[in-house]
Amino acid sequence: MKIRIGIPDNAIFSKLYINSDLIKEKYNLEIIILPEQEILKLFKARRLDIALLTPLGYGSGVKIADYRIIDGPCIASIGFTGYASILMKSGIKNIQRLNSNSADDFMMIVGRILLAERYDINLKLESQKLENSLLFANSDVSIIWGNETEAPIKFDISEDWYDTYNFPLPLAVWCTYGDDPIENCKSIIQDLADPSLKEFEDIKLIDSYGEEKSCELIWQWNDDFKNAIDEMVQLLFFHQYISEVPKIKLINSD
Numbered sequence: 001m002k003i004r005i006g007i008p009d010n011a012i013f014s015k016l017y018i019n020s021d022l023i024k025e026k027y028n029l030e031i032i033i034l035p036e037q038e039i040l041k042l043f044k045a046r047r048l049d050i051a052l053l054t055p056l057g058y059g060s061g062v063k064i065a066d067y068r069i070i071d072g073p074c075i076a077s078i079g080f081t082g083y084a085s086i087l088m089k090s091g092i093k094n095i096q097r098l099n100s101n102s103a104d105d106f107m108m109i110v111g112r113i114l115l116a117e118r119y120d121i122n123l124k125l126e127s128q129k130l131e132n133s134l135l136f137a138n139s140d141v142s143i144i145w146g147n148e149t150e151a152p153i154k155f156d157i158s159e160d161w162y163d164t165y166n167f168p169l170p171l172a173v174w175c176t177y178g179d180d181p182i183e184n185c186k187s188i189i190q191d192l193a194d195p196s197l198k199e200f201e202d203i204k205l206i207d208s209y210g211e212e213k214s215c216e217l218i219w220q221w222n223d224d225f226k227n228a229i230d231e232m233v234q235l236l237f238f239h240q241y242i243s244e245v246p247k248i249k250l251i252n253s254d
Helices: 011-016 020-027 036-044 055-059 106-119 132-137 157-165 185-192 223-238
Strands: 003-008 029-034 050-053 067-079 084-088 098-100 125-127 141-145 153-156 169-177 200-206 212-220
Touching (some): 003 011, 020 185, 036 050, 036 055, 050 055, 055 106, 055 169, 055 223, 067 157, 067 185, 067 223, 084 106, 106 125, 106 141, 106 157, 106 169, 169 223
Parallel strands (some): 003 029, 098 141
Antiparallel strands (some): 050 169, 067 212, 084 141, 084 153, 200 212
């Protein structure tokens, strides 16, 4: 029987499964790439054996099944990434509308939490399926994937997160089920990943204003990642995105 592996359809995770075509036959894998919410639905329904989940995905399973993190390749960020942005109009005294064209995605929810906790903008995140430029034209504040859309005021979510909380922003971890784990799941996720990945990657990026920015990506499970995801699920609970704070449980641990 094939081992079914679910991956969100997002380029930021590509280094975690870059070898999928090369190792499919070795492990008898079926790779399923779908939008973030679809992967989570399949995992909740136990139609996947392993899935790459955001902290929101991991936390949302606390009353459904015994989700376990496979400690190995993963992704978290420290500083500017350009992955997702908050766009804001200038000169608005009374902000009334907040929207996104990917409102259920974890990074959009992270943006909304930042707006509430750092800028005291506590609005419902409306879902509008529009191109980024049209989306922003239709609202006071928008949260989007990427950083290419022009706006008078723009915040990089990854950078703003670290400036606000001073711990890494955990983006995704591989998960399986504690009551039915895949025997060689650690080897699978290790072989899926780019073999050149190091635990930490320092990169330099240019933001949309032409300024050089520094970023550090964490590509391997470690204590900093564990602490960051623990802090994150507590924030998600506080803001009522998950119903209970889950323990951070690893595969083959008590």
